[in-house]
Amino acid sequence: MTLPLIPPMLATPGTLPPAAQDGRWAYETKQDGQRVVAYLAGDGGVVLRARSGEDITAAYPELQSLGAALAGTPAVLDGEVLALDQQGRADFQLLQGRMGLAHSPARAARRAGQTPVHLVLFDALSLGGRSLVPLTYTQRRGRLEELALNGPFWSTPAALVGHGEQALAATREHGLEGLVCKRLDSVYEPGTRSRSWIKIRNLRTADVVVGGWLPGRGRLDGLPGAVLVGRLAAGVLRYAGSVGTGWSDAERVELARLLRAAASDVCPFTPAPRQAGARWVLPRLVGEVAFSTRTRAGLLRQPVWHRLRGDLTPEDSAADLTDGPPETGGGV
Structure with a gap:
């Protein structure tokens, strides 16, 4: 079937919601990868589109098997393609070696064997031919979790409702890029940078x-x-x-x-x-x-x-960037 093209909803930079409203928000880890919308026609095929709308399916051949996981159920899913380091954290440098290969299938296949990617799914925009865009975040999230999409190259990480301060502290403790706060009663706003989604980057x-x-x-x-x-x-x-x-x-x-x-x-x-x-x-x-x-x-x-810093000499700053291991940190 023909699936509707849906540009992804974007988050607005900001801070944690007020403590009194904490329970009205869900919190998801901010991922450092390439934003994609996955179109599954229900016949086993997969089309991946970047935020720009460009078809980047051929760049990630290992994600083609996602179509078989939902065979018979047309769907449009929102997510982020990641490349993971040895600690299981998103590494944008690794991903850069995979991006831009949509027009080079042979190279993409070789790179897939060397640096496989992982698709993190966090929203369902259409399912079974029905648009989920008018539904609330809670309803859409429920439909996504019912699909139980956890495979060799994709997963549906849990979202935390409430406890925003603890969630943000955890991202900092584990060296993650940040947090995305999503209002539970918010609808999906295609192509819009909305205040219903707030991104917090750990600087x-x-x-x-x-x-x-x-x-x-x-x-x-x-x-x-x-x-x-x-x-x-x-x-x-x-x-x-x-x-x-x-x-x-x-x-x-x-x-x-x-x-x-x-x-x-x-x-x-x-x-x-x-x-x-x-x-x-x-x-x-x-x-x-x-x-x-x-x-x-x-x-x-x-x-x-x-x-x-007029109070510092170059020698004073020498240790500042050398303390601790380097980290990598990017799409909602």
Whole structure:
């Protein structure tokens, strides 16, 4: 049968619901993967579509057997494709090696043998030819759980009703990306970023050394569009990524003045990052940034500038990013 195309509902960044309303919300782990809507026509076939609507079915051949799990029952299911590390946590770096292969089935099949993916299902949008979009989250979730879809490459993790503070604390304790809060009485809003779903990302902070900058464009002409930052390790400044957000206009102007005063012809990073048009500075400015996770290569993911740390020297910040193992952290 022909299934309706349903763009996925999106969550709005925010904070935990008020304690008095805690019991009106469900809490799900925020997954770091690729958002997909799975279309199962009931004949054993599967079509996977990305958030953009692109057909990415061929990129994940191991998920084709999901169709057999619901043979005879047409369904549209919402979920997230993950690649798991050895600890069973979502690792976006691993997943990147699988994404973008929808037009290369042979490569996708080889990668599937090396790095299999796992589809986490968290909503049912249509079942047996009937749209579930007008139903409440509680009703849709009940229909999804009745399907008992737990197989070799897919699962339906439980959602916790109430106890939001404990749920968020658990994600932090286990190094997970965050939490998604979903109002129990909310309907599914296709293609909408809704306040009925709230995402909370666990951000970390770090002190980093500024080693360069990239000129801004347009209204930022003459000002830094981003700064290039690093961390000291054994006396060597290692590149940790670029930071391009978090300043007010006044703070950006002040930062430009400090960068010009520290201008240098020599790249302070070892090895030098590949950044076209980069301008180098003496590595003496220290800044505090917030970020979601670190890659295994030590790069910050989703960094945001917080403030200059005039009270710190580069040496003071040396241990900040080296404490603890790197984590990986991404789609609702």
